[in-house]
Amino acid sequence: MARRVTINDVAMAAGVSRQTVTRAHNDLGDISEATKRRVLEVSAQLGYRPNRFARNLVGRQRPRAAGLLVGSFSNPYYTEIAGAFLAAAAERGWQVMMASGESGDETAAVEMLAGHVDLFVGHFRLSDDELAAAVQGIPAILLDDRCSRPGFHSVEIDLRAGVRQAMAALEAKGVRRVGMIDSSYSLRASPTYSPTPRRRFFEEFAFGAPEPAVVAGEESMAGGGHAFRALMAQYPDVDGVLVFNDMMAIGAIQAAQALGIEIPGRMRILGVDGLTLGEAVHPTVSTISLDREALVTSALDIADTLAAGNFTHTESLHRTVMPRLLWRESA
Amino acid sequence: MARRVTINDVAMAAGVSRQTVTRAHNDLGDISEATKRRVLEVSAQLGYRPNRFARNLVGRQRPRAAGLLVGSFSNPYYTEIAGAFLAAAAERGWQVMMASGESGDETAAVEMLAGHVDLFVGHFRLSDDELAAAVQGIPAILLDDRCSRPGFHSVEIDLRAGVRQAMAALEAKGVRRVGMIDSSYSLRASPTYSPTPRRRFFEEFAFGAPEPAVVAGEESMAGGGHAFRALMAQYPDVDGVLVFNDMMAIGAIQAAQALGIEIPGRMRILGVDGLTLGEAVHPTVSTISLDREALVTSALDIADTLAAGNFTHTESLHRTVMPRLLWRESA
DNA sequence: CAGCCTGCCGTGAACGTTCACGGACGAACC
DNA sequence: GGTTCGTCCGTGAACGTTCACGGCAGGCTG
Numbered sequence A, B: 001m002a003r004r005v006t007i008n009d010v011a012m013a014a015g016v017s018r019q020t021v022t023r024a025h026n027d028l029g030d031i032s033e034a035t036k037r038r039v040l041e042v043s044a045q046l047g048y049r050p051n052r053f054a055r056n057l058v059g060r061q062r063p064r065a066a067g068l069l070v071g072s073f074s075n076p077y078y079t080e081i082a083g084a085f086l087a088a089a090a091e092r093g094w095q096v097m098m099a100s101g102e103s104g105d106e107t108a109a110v111e112m113l114a115g116h117v118d119l120f121v122g123h124f125r126l127s128d129d130e131l132a133a134a135v136q137g138i139p140a141i142l143l144d145d146r147c148s149r150p151g152f153h154s155v156e157i158d159l160r161a162g163v164r165q166a167m168a169a170l171e172a173k174g175v176r177r178v179g180m181i182d183s184s185y186s187l188r189a190s191p192t193y194s195p196t197p198r199r200r201f202f203e204e205f206a207f208g209a210p211e212p213a214v215v216a217g218e219e220s221m222a223g224g225g226h227a228f229r230a231l232m233a234q235y236p237d238v239d240g241v242l243v244f245n246d247m248m249a250i251g252a253i254q255a256a257q258a259l260g261i262e263i264p265g266r267m268r269i270l271g272v273d274g275l276t277l278g279e280a281v282h283p284t285v286s287t288i289s290l291d292r293e294a295l296v297t298s299a300l301d302i303a304d305t306l307a308a309g310n311f312t313h314t315e316s317l318h319r320t321v322m323p324r325l326l327w328r329e330s331a
Numbered sequence C: 001c002a003g004c005c006t007g008c009c010g011t012g013a014a015c016g017t018t019c020a021c022g023g024a025c026g027a028a029c030c
Numbered sequence D: 001g002g003t004t005c006g007t008c009c010g011t012g013a014a015c016g017t018t019c020a021c022g023g024c025a026g027g028c029t030g
Helices: A008-012 A018-026 A033-046 A052-058 A077-092 A105-112 A128-134 A158-173 A199-203 A223-235 A246-258 A290-307 B007-014 B020-026 B031-046 B052-058 B076-091 B106-114 B127-136 B158-171 B199-205 B222-234 B246-260 B292-308
Strands: A064-070 A092-100 A119-122 A140-143 A152-157 A178-183 A212-216 A240-243 A268-273 A286-289 A319-320 A324-326 B064-070 B094-100 B119-122 B140-143 B150-156 B178-183 B213-217 B240-243 B268-273 B286-289 B318-321 B324-326
Touching: A008 A158, A008 B127, A008 B246, A018 A033, A018 A140, A033 A105, A052 B052, A064 A077, A064 A105, A064 A290, A077 A092, A077 A246, A077 B106, A092 B076, A105 A128, A105 B076, A119 A290, A140 A290, A152 A290, A158 A178, A158 A199, A158 A240, A158 A268, A158 A286, A158 B119, A178 A223, A199 A212, A212 A223, A223 A240, A223 A246, A223 B064, A240 A246, A246 A268, A290 A319, A319 A324, B007 B031, B007 B094, B020 B031, B052 B127, B064 B076, B064 B292, B076 B094, B076 B213, B076 B246, B076 B292, B094 B106, B119 B292, B140 B292, B140 B324, B150 B292, B158 B178, B158 B199, B158 B240, B158 B268, B158 B286, B158 B324, B178 B199, B178 B222, B178 B246, B178 B292, B199 B213, B213 B222, B222 B240, B222 B246, B240 B246, B246 B268, B292 B318
Parallel strands: A064 A092, A064 A119, A119 A140, A140 A152, A152 A319, A178 A212, A178 A240, A240 A268, A268 A286, B064 B094, B064 B119, B119 B140, B140 B150, B150 B318, B178 B213, B178 B240, B240 B268, B268 B286
Antiparallel strands: A286 A324, B286 B324
16 A cells, blocks of 8 residues: 655654755755755655655646647658657647557547646547547647637648649649549548548649549558559559558559559659658659648647647637648659 | 636636535536536636646546657657557556657756656666766666666667577578678667677677678668668678668668669568568568567556555566567568 | 435645745854 | 854745535425
């Protein structure tokens, strides 16, 4: 059972008062070197460690903690965001707690964090209703998504503009008919996301044939490869492909090479994300780059604004970041 | 300045007592539906959110929080560990806060977490002295590393056994002279790690020539490629290579293909880590697989043991996990 | 009608730490 | 020798919440 050792236990054992123990531990001065040594010795012997909750409760400046919900730890896009967020947040004095909804119950993960954070940030899978219930009134900043309820803010990516530019550029480069490899998995279980925005924008700006050439696959390299083969079988005249994300694009490129299709001569392949991994393969992956630095910076701007108002903002805050076409070798 | 809204503010505004506000927020019963609604309404209007520190201070069961130090967010090995740890920790009721030392000051990152966690876990770059100072008495579990001081525990990987088996298997497969691509970056600034353990074990079991054929490179795909070319230039008779990690191995494989070297016919390449990414490239990467599940499970076993004793363990706890040879196509 | 139970609500205490203040003691000064 | 100062240490209060308990109605029971 072993009740935890408190500051009073140490004080009694060392024959001093609470305050003296505090002084010893926090290097406060107003204490002789001898008592300090003795107190620290007794502390170590009893295994005393200050209670972090009590300490933060009374402490001067309250630490600000953000809960980051990572979409998936197996997709570099999300881990790069996580890394960027962690670095930028630390610089601004934010603590970060992380969770991921990919394995197990996202509701449980969010509720667990709720007791420790002032704010949520990230990619959520939950529906609006579930999410609103899970966050327990704690404000949330949605990345690449939005929710109209009070207490929810967002940083969106203007992917529509990115796709429009990409389609125009592909056509200018001589592509006759463009196709798309979509994700078979919708992030949010919401009517807004079916079909995926990427697919909607693609269909809006597609060219070369009245019927949109779209095939969906799993969000992985293998899924991209399979989808590419299916696309070729179904629409053999396609000579340019927009792929849902870079991991799938790499898979598609490998599949094309295996089929003896020359890239970018016979086929231009364009991913989405702008992964650094895309620079390390051959040919390097051309992509609609989503600026992760700007994404997390914007999110932290909102976070700082909320913190300045003690997290009692009524109106929703929104930012938009623009994607950037990153021409490498594959398109 | 705006002092934060407390439970008393809500109580006064709603004309009830603290306890009634608590009852309303925590669904406790002993409260009429009408007052409950009124209290929640006033709460929302004032923007009241319970102080998490006060709540945790008095609450029945103390949440257990672990601080995870992620080696790097740009190497899938570490992010896979992070993902596995997050999932397993959540299952056992641990909260997880993360930081990374890769960008900026690792000391600052550790000290920041120190106020919020009961325990540290992860890959540290700091020297023993710096680390001991940074953790402020909070116990730490070192992954794939060790530190003999009190309060430090570890989960080690018996890489020596893995390398020994790998070398024997490579020789059995007909390799005449084996070489190695090492990392030019030492994780810990400590004499124990120079040269890297992987290199030490390689040299212990290398065969085919008295002089060990070793070239070091950056820990990335590109670094692996460059190192492979250097290795070929310097030791043209090498026909089997142990590579520091899988990312570098992928780079080496690509370089070999570019040089027209057949894999595994003319050259066998063996990585370390067991990344799932290694299954998605061609040829798939044979590797000494470090079991990330076992690693985090062992770490959490230690964590649970420490928690059971209120984190006042004097002796150091250690676990060892065995690597496993994963024969895929490249060796 | 006395007694009891039930529904609703309030008051003191507790959690473990730090802050603000004050007091004892010795040395140094005029 | 009284005053002042500096060093070292202790005591009450505060942080914001929940827990344990008790109280006050009103309705029901015997």
